[in-house]
Each structure stands twice: as C-alpha cells, then as structure tokens.
Amino acid sequence: MAYSDKVVDHFNNPRNMGSFKKDEDGVGTGMVGAPECGDVMKLQIKVQNDTIVDAKFKTFGCGSAIASSSLATEWLKGKTIEEAQKIKNTDIVQELNLPPVKIHCSVLAEDAIKAALADYQKKADGQPADAK
C-alpha cells in the first residue's frame, strides 16, 4: 500500500510528540484504542482561558494512526474548546488522503480528541482527575 505524502511527512516528522504531566493544571488526557487492536492513542491538551494552547500525542499504531494523531495535535493548538469539539474524523481522512482500510485511524483520533476534551472538562468542573 502506498502512503500519501502527508502521512509520510507526519510519520517522519511527528508534530508535538510527547507528554504533559496528567495532573498538571489545565491538562486533559485522552487515551483510546487497545493493544490487541494494534493501535493506542494518547492525546493531551493544555487549556488556558478556554483555549487550547498546546497539545501532545503518543501513538502505538500504524503510520496512518501516527499521522492522524500528529495532525490532530496540530489542529487543536489555538482552537477553543468549542471549536475543538467540531473536528471530525472525515476532516482527517480528507487531509491525509487515507484509504478506506485506514479510516479507523481517523475515527480513533476523533475519539482521542473527544476523550481529552472530556477529561479536561471533568477536571475543570472540580472533579478529581481520572487516573486513566
């Protein structure tokens, strides 16, 4: 299978690869997927005044999964919480030219965004951070 240039670029030069401390103020963490399925994404956002000022990812998965999460962090930066909610997996598919067999990678990235936002919201609402 040939990869699109954009997938290759994200794979070779991943944007925002790394981690924040989960208990840090304003950090929301989303972890989705499962090792048995062959992909696990961890996506983190750092929020100040309702705006995502930084984002990081770590991904276990194929090149398309890595590219999808790398792209997601790029898109998240500078967006408000509300804007971030609107990122759809189909946007990722289009941007990266993902073939049908790799659509699940984009779904996973959308799930990771949603999970990170939910985690941030939960912390902001004063509940204890989920250890996961």
Next chain:
Amino acid sequence: MKLPIFLDNHSTTPMDPRVLEAMLPYFVEKFGNAASRNHAFGWAAEEAVENARKQIAKLIKADSKEIVFTSGATESDNLAIKGVLEMYKEKGTHIITSSTEHRAVLDTAKSLEAKGLATVTYLPVDKRGMVNPDDVRNAITDKTILISVMLANNEIGTINPVQEIGKIAKEKGILFHCDATQGVGKIPVDVQAMGIDLMSFSAHKIYGPKGVGALYVRKKNPRVRISAQMDGGGHERGMRSGTLPVPLIVGFGKACEICDQEMAKESIRLAAMRDRLEAGIMAALEESYLNGHPTNRLPGNLNISFAYVEGESLLMGMKDIALSSGSACTSATLEPSYVLRALGVGVELAHSSIRFGLGRFNTDEEIDYTITKVIEVVTKLREMSPLYEMAKEGVDLKSVQWAAH
C-alpha cells in the same frame, strides 16, 4: 550497497542470472510445444522439459516420472488435496492438517469442508511452531485418507518432524502430502527417507521464475493416484492438462540444479548472517522476542516481535528495507498473523512482529545496515509509544481497562 535492500526472500526471490541464461533460448529460438511429437521444434522442447524434470527430481531424491508440473505451489496444494480426496473418497473423507499451514492448504481444506466433501482435523502446534507426531497419530481415524503437513513454515521458518509423520502415515496406510515450498532448495529434502507421497513446491522461492511449480506424486510403494483438477489434452500423464511453459520449466530445472550444488555452502552462509542479524538486534533492544524455533528453522529465517511498537509502522520506518510483518495493518483481513496466534503469541506481540527473510544475494553489508536501522527505528517508535511510556512507569498493561474500539 544499493537501496532498497530485499530481505523478504520468503515471499519470493530474485531470479539467479544463471537461471535466466538457461531460459533465454526457449522463448524465441526453441519455442516448440513439448507435446508436439512430429517435428524438431517439439522434440527440442520435450528434451528440455525432460532434462529439467531430472534436475528437479534429483534435488528431492525422486524419479523424474514423479514430477507433475503446475503453475505454482498453490495449484500443487489444491491438486494434491482435492485430487486425492476425489480419487479415494470411497475409502474415506477425513483429512488431517495443521493450523499453521499456508493458506493454499488451509483454504483448500476449508472449502472442501464447507462443501460437505471432507471433514478436517487442524492440529495445534507447540509454542515453537512444531506439529507433534503423536497428535498426528491420535487424530487418525478409519476414515482418514490424507495427512497434509508442511515442511517449513513461511512466517517463522520452523521445520516440522516430517520424517516421523511420514513413518506414521506409512504405518497406517494413509497418504502423506507435504507443502515443502519454503524448504525445498534451502534444506535437504528426500522424499524416500521422509516418507512423502505428494509434495508441493515452486520455482520462484528458489531463484527461479514465477509461474511454475511442481507436485511430486509417488509412483511406487504406494502408487499414488489423483483426479485431475484441470481437464484438457491429458498432459503430465493425465494429472494436469495444459501446454507446458517450457522456458519456465527450464528455469525451474536450472534453479534446482544450482540449489543441489550450492545448498550445503549457502545454508551455512545464510545461517551465519541470520545469527548475526539476530544477535545484533537482540543485544541492543530489550523486550524483543524471537518467534518460532530457536534452532530448528530455515537458515534464512528470522521472526522477531518488538514489544510496544506496531509492525506496519516499523516497516514504514524502514522503507529502504523490504520486509514483512504479521501485523493486522499489513493484511487484508485486519487480523494479525494466524501463525503467530497458533504459537500462543499474544495478539499485541503478533501486531509487533517482523519477518526477515535472507537469501542468496544478501550481503554482510546489508545485514549491518539492517541491524543499525532496526535499532534506530524501534527506539524512535518506542519513544512515540504510549505503551512503552506506561511500561516504563511500571504500569501493568494487562491490568489496564482499554477503551477498545
């Protein structure tokens, strides 16, 4: 050193230039039909085919009359299994095979099962990938007509105790088919000593051309009969009709002759390179696991799982080295390797596996490059892996509740 490097010699092999040279006269000058009995063009073609038949038979210690040409090992497997079942169905319709066979055998068996034509026992393998001959013996019923067990596995290279299985088959009067596609030309094969009645193999795995293979069909003790699966002009003693592809057959013969002459030296060289590759990788990368048998395997085979990284991303990171992975992402089915699963390898480690297949034209320099590249890419991808991070933090990944999708 030229990039990309080809380290996928289980999938296919480059043709040996000596093979190509032997084939060339049979395209334009000596183009005759080997079945044309009445003119010089046909005689020249027939002579070339019979010479190749001898070269092929010699490599496996058979008689040249026992070689039936096919389009490749997949056809040979189909012809052997379906042909035996159709011929001997009055005696019984039970077939014994193993769970790590190539899909040409497994899917043939499944298709016969689905049509209600046969019942099939799929034997398990041990954690190194070997079939236990006692399991074969215990699976035999009075309806068993065929045992089909491969010589060497295409993913993990494990070599089966074929000789013992052949002995059991003989003792019980059951035919024994062996898919020897990965073994012929790489390790010594002797159809007499191994008690093999039918054997599939092909040219393109041994530096010959694609599109030609053979089925060995025993002629005496016992005389094996099979029903043709291709009707037509009655070629190959009625077992496989169709005009013989003379240039391909000539190439197949030459490839076998070269293997026969050079196998002893070549296998030592390949095993030494493979061992160096294995040692170089294992010494540098923790939590790398060998899949298959540590010693009883093909000289050019190495299959390793690298924990916490996914196979397809590994292949992508090493794009100037041609390799193969048991990861689901590289297969059409989205299921990780059934061979590794049959060994009891966990799904996550099956996703993380890489198969290295060394061949005649690989060099020490290429192996050194590969060692460096594997270490570099695995290290980089582990840095990127949330699983590796968690493992380093002391999290037991098995205890995590994953949000599976």
